[in-house]
Amino acid sequence: MSLLNQNASLEWSDKNKFLLRFLLIYFFLQIIPLDYKFYQELITKDTGRGFYLLFKAANYSPQFFGLLGYQNWLVIAAIALIGAIVGGKVCKGKEDFNKLYYWLRAIVRYRLALVAIAYGLIKVFPLQFPYPSLGNLHTNYGDFLPWKIYFHTTGIAPTFEIFLGGVEVLAGLLLLNRRTTTFGAGILAGYYGNVFASNMAYSMGYEAYSFQLAIFAVLLFIYDAPRLYSLLVAQKFTVANTYHPIFNSREKLLRNVLRPLMVVFIIALAFTTYQNYSTAPYKYPKTAGIKGSYGYYNVKVFKLNNIEIPYSVSDSNRWQNVVFEKWATLSVKIAKPIVIDNGLGDQFTDSDYERNYESAGVGGRRYFAYQADTVAKTLKLVNKNKNHKEETFNLNYQFVNDSTLILNGVNEKKDSIYVELNRIHKKYLLFEGRRKPVKL
Secondary structure (H helix, E strand, O other): OOHHHOOOOOOOOHHHHHHHHHHHHHHHHHHOOOOHHHHHHHHHOOOOOHHHHHHHHHOOOOOOOOOOOHHHHHHHHHHHHHHHHHHHHHOOOOOOHHHHHHHHHHHHHHHHHHHHHHHHHHHHOOOOOOOOOHHHHOOOHHHEOHHHHHHHHHHOOHHHHHHHHHHHHHHHHHHOOHHHHHHHHHHHHHHHHHHHHHHHHHOOOOHHHHHHHHHHHHHHHOOOHHHHHHHHHOOOOOOOOOOOOOOOHHHHHHHHHHHHHHHHHHHHHHHHHHHHHHHOOOOOOOOEOOOOOOEEEEEEEEEEOOEEOOOOOOOOOOEEEEEEOOEOEEEEEEOOOOOOOOOOOOOOOOOOOOOOOOOOOEOOEEEEEEEEEOOOOEEEEEEOOHHHOOOEEEEEEEEEEOOEEEEEEEEOOOOEEEEEEEEEOOOOHHHHOOOOOOOO
């Protein structure tokens, strides 16, 4: 008998009993947060957003001894192997394997449902792949790491991102009902299989986690796969699975408590995700930029220590152009080598400086978080790249008119700088689209 095609009328072989014990322990450790550091992070994380707490709880992945990715799988497999051996000796003859298999599937499907709904929601409300910043639009294609290209390719089409999220949420909801589990699992097996391939191709850093989700989906789908093959391919008379577990009082209590909690959790997750999207999307700074500053500027005049440096694409000191974002970020094009921030910019934090999605995975431009005193007309700039955080500027700013902005002050070396910026009123085909006439 195959473990994955059993029903109540079939006998369990010793091999399948051992395999079930192993899988039950293995997936339990993969799914249920037992690591105290996980709860410690939830409590101490520098953010007041309920969205962070709920999202992290939904997409938990175990980590042992500081190990990463597949290494944790080996640790869990070793523990599960020992547990299966010991369990076979201690509990021999006491287990109801049909019910254990039911609980294995129940744990996996609810866990996968939470992940699918959580990741689906941050696409339905376009947070995972935000629209490229203006500074990113003025970055050469070759100055992006592969993962950033993928994120921008998806981010520039929010309608498509919303569609992807809708598919994920729908599949997650299908998993919450036993009758529709196979349909949801089939969708997610293909979906997360594609996500795994994308992670591998674009070096996005979540290969192990996406593969784990694909395995969850396959485990659920394969339960009915032989019956689906018999019915749809072989076109034979096929009997549906008719196993229904008989629960004791404690199991009934557990189900009656967990089901409402699941509903409340999903509603709260949806509400906090929308709240984050509508108030302060977590990947971009929440502090508004200087009023009237948003735009792309050509550097007309640049002086270093009162010596004017003519325009140059090779001078390592001369600013070439500047972008002010709608939020408190300023980016500068300079021909100075950059040690690229290899992070993904997906951390949850209330600190605008640490919200580094726009600067992560990017070369060619230097991104600065700034604090503005709009009364004294001063700016304090700090490089958002963790590899260049020592790079700072203390500047005064002055709007000469709606197209000219002057910056002057000192850098971290106390060198004086003077910058005259001219705003370029540029039309972007990405914004204009191609469904209406465009005049440049």
